[in-house]
Amino acid sequence: DTAVSQTPKYLVTQMGNDKSIKCEQNLGHDTMYWYKQDSKKFLKIMFSYNNKELIINETVPNRFSPKSPDKAHLNLHINSLELGDSAVYFCASSRPGSGDPTGELFFGEGSRLTVL
């Protein structure tokens, strides 16, 4: 069974459209994250959720909104897509909350978003 799964894996869309990426983890972890990896390969955290509460928001544009119906799911909705949003988006989870220093992350396979 896949530990962290996200869909779709590939997404090609036009500027101005709205799209969502879904993520689910079956590890029983308390914290889930969304990361953006751009063409320069930097991993940048966008959001993290701990027990359905947003605990980090790294000043991403309001067009990005995370939604967590329960602690096993963290979806990412993007409004009015722009060219600069093209990247690979990774969902991840970790067992403890952000206060645990071991903090090993388990990543999903990534969703490659291309905005035309």
Added chain:
Amino acid sequence: GQNIDQPTEMTATEGAIVQINCTYQTSGFNGLFWYQQHAGEAPTFLSYNVLDGLEEKGRFSSFLSRSKGYSYLLLKELQMKDSASYLCASMDSNYQLIWGAGTKLIIKP
């Protein structure tokens, strides 16, 4: 500011040893992580160091010097499947991971 530096690319020969260096500057420090990322795949955890010294795990070892803000990942008996990007990440005082851009390791036969 917070910063992680690691070489962009390295090349090594199958069967050899390679050391990937990482220097970090973060607001506080709660540990240093190494992740491996194959092209088109998700990063996977390799190691975590929070105390000075060398941690060995099979063919891979990771070293940390907190006073120098320095870590390295040592890969022995290189195999072709070790061709990947290796990401260094430091956990700051808020337990947030600050990531380097990764070192692309190319293994030649």
